Amino acid sequence: MGSADSKLNFRKAVIQLTTKTQPVEATDDAFWDQFWADTATSVQDVFALVPAAEIRAVREESPSNLATLCYKAVEKLVQGAESGCHSEKERQVVLNCSRLLTRVLPYIFEDPDWRGFFWSTVPGAGRGGSEDDDETARPLAESLLLAIADLLFCPDFTVQSHRRNNVDSAEDVHSLDSCEYIWEAGVGFAHSPQPNYIHDMNRMELLKLLLTCFSEAMYLPPSPESGSTNPWVQFFCSTENRHALPLFTSLLNTVCAYDPVGYGIPYNHLLFSDYREPLVEEAAQVLIVTLDHDSATSATPTVDGTTTGTAMDDAEPPGPENLFVNYLSRIHREEDFQFILKGIARLLSNPLLQTYLPNSTKKIQFHQELLVLFWKLCDFNKKFLFFVLKSSDVLDILVPILCFLNDARADQSRVGLMHIGVFILLLLSGERNFGVRLNKPYSVRVPMDIPVFTGTHADLLIVVFHKIITSGHQRLQPLFDCLLTIVVNVSPYLKSLSMVTANKLLHLLEAFSTTWFLFSASQNHHLVFFLLEVFNNIIQYQFDGNSNLVYAIIRKRGVFHQLANLPTDPPSIHKALQRRRKTPEPLSRAGSQEGASMEGSRPAAPAEPGTLKTSLVATPGIDKLTEKSQVSEDGTLRSLEPESQPSSAEGSPSAGEPSQTWREQRRLSSTSTNDQWSPTSDWILSWKSKLPLQTIMRLLQVLVPQVEKICIDKGLTDESEILRFLQHGTLVGLLPVPHPILIRKYQANSGTAMWFRTYMWGVIYLRNVDPPIWYDTDVKLFEIQRV
Numbered sequence: 001m002g003s004a005d006s007k008l009n010f011r012k013a014v015i016q017l018t019t020k021t022q023p024v025e026a027t028d029d030a031f032w033d034q035f036w037a038d039t040a041t042s043v044q045d046v047f048a049l050v051p052a053a054e055i056r057a058v059r060e061e062s063p064s065n066l067a068t069l070c071y072k073a074v075e076k077l078v079q080g081a082e083s084g085c086h087s088e089k090e091r092q093v094v095l096n097c098s099r100l101l102t103r104v105l106p107y108i109f110e111d112p113d114w115r116g117f118f119w120s121t122v123p124g125a126g127r128g129g130s131e132d133d134d135e136t137a138r139p140l141a142e143s144l145l146l147a148i149a150d151l152l153f154c155p156d157f158t159v160q161s162h163r164r165n166n167v168d169s170a171e172d173v174h175s176l177d178s179c180e181y182i183w184e185a186g187v188g189f190a191h192s193p194q195p196n197y198i199h200d201m202n203r204m205e206l207l208k209l210l211l212t213c214f215s216e217a218m219y220l221p222p223s224p225e226s227g228s229t230n231p232w233v234q235f236f237c238s239t240e241n242r243h244a245l246p247l248f249t250s251l252l253n254t255v256c257a258y259d260p261v262g263y264g265i266p267y268n269h270l271l272f273s274d275y276r277e278p279l280v281e282e283a284a285q286v287l288i289v290t291l292d293h294d295s296a297t298s299a300t301p302t303v304d305g306t307t308t309g310t311a312m313d314d315a316e317p318p319g320p321e322n323l324f325v326n327y328l329s330r331i332h333r334e335e336d337f338q339f340i341l342k343g344i345a346r347l348l349s350n351p352l353l354q355t356y357l358p359n360s361t362k363k364i365q366f367h368q369e370l371l372v373l374f375w376k377l378c379d380f381n382k383k384f385l386f387f388v389l390k391s392s393d394v395l396d397i398l399v400p401i402l403c404f405l406n407d408a409r410a411d412q413s414r415v416g417l418m419h420i421g422v423f424i425l426l427l428l429s430g431e432r433n434f435g436v437r438l439n440k441p442y443s444v445r446v447p448m449d450i451p452v453f454t455g456t457h458a459d460l461l462i463v464v465f466h467k468i469i470t471s472g473h474q475r476l477q478p479l480f481d482c483l484l485t486i487v488v489n490v491s492p493y494l495k496s497l498s499m500v501t502a503n504k505l506l507h508l509l510e511a512f513s514t515t516w517f518l519f520s521a522s523q524n525h526h527l528v529f530f531l532l533e534v535f536n537n538i539i540q541y542q543f544d545g546n547s548n549l550v551y552a553i554i555r556k557r558g559v560f561h562q563l564a565n566l567p568t569d570p571p572s573i574h575k576a577l578q579r580r581r582k583t584p585e586p587l588s589r590a591g592s593q594e595g596a597s598m599e600g601s602r603p604a605a606p607a608e609p610g611t612l613k614t615s616l617v618a619t620p621g622i623d624k625l626t627e628k629s630q631v632s633e634d635g636t637l638r639s640l641e642p643e644s645q646p647s648s649a650e651g652s653p654s655a656g657e658p659s660q661t662w663r664e665q666r667r668l669s670s671t672s673t674n675d676q677w678s679p680t681s682d683w684i685l686s687w688k689s690k691l692p693l694q695t696i697m698r699l700l701q702v703l704v705p706q707v708e709k710i711c712i713d714k715g716l717t718d719e720s721e722i723l724r725f726l727q728h729g730t731l732v733g734l735l736p737v738p739h740p741i742l743i744r745k746y747q748a749n750s751g752t753a754m755w756f757r758t759y760m761w762g763v764i765y766l767r768n769v770d771p772p773i774w775y776d777t778d779v780k781l782f783e784i785q786r787v
Helices: 001-018 029-035 042-051 052-061 061-081 087-107 139-149 197-218 231-236 243-256 276-290 325-329 334-353 367-380 383-392 394-408 412-429 432-437 457-471 472-491 499-512 513-518 524-540 546-555 555-565 569-584 660-670 682-690 694-714 719-728 751-768
Strands: 612-614 626-631 637-639 743-744 785-786
Touching: 001 029, 001 042, 001 052, 001 637, 029 052, 029 087, 029 751, 042 087, 042 637, 042 694, 052 061, 061 139, 061 626, 087 197, 139 197, 139 231, 139 325, 197 231, 197 276, 243 276, 243 325, 243 334, 276 325, 276 367, 276 751, 325 367, 334 367, 334 383, 334 394, 367 383, 367 412, 367 751, 383 394, 383 432, 394 412, 394 432, 394 457, 394 626, 412 432, 412 472, 412 612, 412 743, 432 472, 457 472, 457 499, 457 682, 472 524, 499 513, 499 524, 499 546, 513 694, 524 546, 524 694, 524 743, 546 555, 546 694, 546 719, 555 694, 569 682, 612 751, 682 719, 694 719
Parallel strands: none
Antiparallel strands: 612 785, 626 637, 626 743
């Protein structure tokens, strides 16, 4: 029968279903088989031939028929899994049912009255008789999930058969050890199976159905309660699923082993269509959804130093119930870490390779899923985090992230990408090794729309952050705290900043310390505190190599004097706020010598009008997002929790930190609109007195007269002579006693867990356009907006 005929028959069946007012018996196989028995329809056909309006009509007008359709489709998948799908016909039935369920499930989820349907048992729906009633008592959702898991390791359908001859020695599905059928070499598996296009396509269709099952989360509004567990994920990642380990490993290895370059030959992807990519994308999406687990609320396994012969650490306590999270947190072998890190770095760098030979490599689109995966790895597996920071390989993750941040800074539809990139850098910056690694010279010249500089990866990071702050869009303001916290965290370890970078840091201080900016919102002065902390850390701990920064501070010394003499009287406050109303720009571009951008770079572009984006929940403030720790002499960290802290008035090490009342005020001002808040003299005095200016003032007091003397003596206008003097100068014994280094480490919290959930599902919603699984359904987790 031709494909046109089968489409026609399928469409006839759909019309019959939508027009029948009476319930159709579940036993009426002649009717139900039309939906899957002989159709040769693709998933795109199913979406076209089963319109949304008709699914909703059946749901409202003949609910029992929709229930029977779902039940029968699941039953067919269960039968396929039981039999092992040996015939072509059986495989076709499984794929057809899978596509049909992918189409229908979102319409079940969008109606709250139907939400319990898959978790109920279907009465009297035994599999032909009632001999195994205990088996039939499973809720439909569980039967469906177990069938999908079995089908993902089905010889000759989704994995290669290990049997040589086909004479009725088909492998028994029940005794099959799926660990021998892992899809790709990598973590815990050494054998790389022969690539097979058909198997990849079949896996992809089943993973699409699995992802659709998990997507019930999209139909619940964002709330801390809804966050706890997704029942579909919870069951699928539990010990009930005997394939949990091989499937976790298959997904992880499939993603990390993928090389989109086309076997290293430029332009190869133009000759061979890459059928692996759709599978890799689907695998990445399923993986991050199964790992959606709020680590703040659950005990994470503490890992002892013992290594066993297996890929997973035998850590006590057993850790989270979710086996995928559990396995991820227990990977511990160096070669496994290396495989994962190299794979993610290769894929993240892929879009950047485009720039050398345009179109020479295939450009992947799933970098956001990869960033979520990398975040999960670092968050759930501390050994992995330490491995990443152990060598300069971390820079292979850093550079792509900085490129994404720089490129997306003007694009409203990519706010989520900006946030996750910054969150990852915040997490890494809490570790001393990250700051140390940044001193490696930056030589890779990926064309980026930033000023040309010669320097280290630290220079790259600060120059990109400056660009985001001064030329990003308004919606990025909440990230300024995070960006500067990252710079503070790495500052004690930065051996030598370039002149370009030093000027950028001082330009930020200039912009943030204007009175109109300081007085226009209750938390803006925090940014000045962060920058002063950066300067203090570098002067106290890395003075020797940082003559460029010291020189820039001397040249811009007026800014520091201005801060020390900040006006606090009501008329000055009023005047500053008047000025603010005349200045629309959040930060002046003036005063920052931009310099030419790198060759071959394109300016960061705003979103095309009409671009779809999904809304995100607000992220917690920096004080919720991080926990302060003090670095002791021996380099260990001591947590400084607010409870145990003496009040800052006593001039404790945390004098740079605003007091509790300030936090209150900040919280109030960020919840209510800024218009209701107005600055008072007392408020300004309360933080002005804590500005940590002592070290810089002392430096200026010692060095300015000496620099001026050089200029007068030699009639100098030449910087190099002054820089040479500063390079060899020393302030030992002249500066105040070095303050302890404060690090603000990211701490897991339910606010960020909720943010990740909405971001991740938003990405998945927007990326699944062919077929558009969730498009035009009533999702509640986020809003779909047009730029």
